[in-house]
Amino acid sequence: MPAPLDLSPRRREILDGAVAVLAALGWRGLTHRAIDRESGLPQGSSSAYYRSRSALTSAMAQYVAWQLSVDVEALAAVLAQRPGDHDHAVAATASTFQRWLAEPHLLTARLELTLAAARDPELAAALSESRAALVTIVDNILDLDGRTHATGVGTTILAAVDGVLIAALLRPEHERADFVSGSLDLLFGSLVEARPPS
Secondary structure: OOOOOOOHHHHHHHHHHHHHHHHHHHHHHOOOHHHHHHOOOOOHHHHHHOHHHHHHHHHHHHHHHHHHHHHHHHHHHHHHHHOHHHHHHHHHHHHHHHHHHOOOOHHHHHHHHHHHHOOOOOHHHHHHHHHHHHHHHHHHHHHHHOOEOOOOHHHHHHHHHHHHHHHHHHOOHHHHHHHHHHHHHHHHHHEEEOOOOO
């Protein structure tokens, strides 16, 4: 997935502030004033770049999806080195998830944006392209594993992964690592049918 267009240093600063505000305060707390305060910018800075809430949230959706996709693409490259190695896949994926959970503002913002998209067609459209790209990455990983899988399995795995991450966020920090590893072990083992012997 390419980097967001027209991402000047100031726009990135504003979007980083917006992500932090959304993760900490939710939708009601997401205001231009709060973003300026979080970013340490003069009042009115964020509204000068993103005049409407719609423009701001669409830019946030693209920005958050791009940042997470960088990690997903890196994970796919690691998994491609040892295709079909279940333990390696679980360990590598769990490591990526642990990084997200250790600093969860980006993950929390994505979950907030995803839920809001259910009520906002424009935001849903902004997220659909990144979602499709992630499904393609998952499908490619399954193909590299040399396993047969039905149409839609990549989408199902991605949805299940979202559930694992949400559940992990709700657990005490000291329980998250074991929960994530155990859940991924079950998930990877159950959603994909092993290729029958030739």
